[in-house]
Amino acid sequence: MRGQLVQVYPEVSIFGYSNRFNELITPLEYANLVYDMFGSYLVETFKKITKAELDSIKSQMDIDAINQFPFPASFDAQQYSGDNGRVEKRMVNFVVDETSEAFMFRDRYLEHYGL
Secondary structure, three states, rough: HHHOOOOOOOOOOOOOOOOOOOOOHHHHHHHHHHHHHHHHHHHHOOOOOHHHHHHHHHHHOOOHHHHHHHHHHHHHHHOOOOOOOOEEEOOOOOOOOOOOOOOOOHHHHHHOOOO
């Protein structure tokens, strides 16, 4: 590998916390929050992208399509990144924490919400 150029592709994980993320949030409110999170990242990271440009694109979102998502979704219709059926461990900065307890997302959800 010495002397060879290696193409590096950054991986980004965007996390948002808001009191508005709850069981009462509408699909449109959720879509707006997620769009704004990604938009903030893009504006901060890529100087050629402007907030005004992203706001213009955001105004073109298909509100009818967004509001067609069943809300609230039934438990069986909900899908999360960890719903692959594998046992998972906690990750810190994309590295598996081997000292953490193994779990399945579905089981944790059921334990927490008691469905």
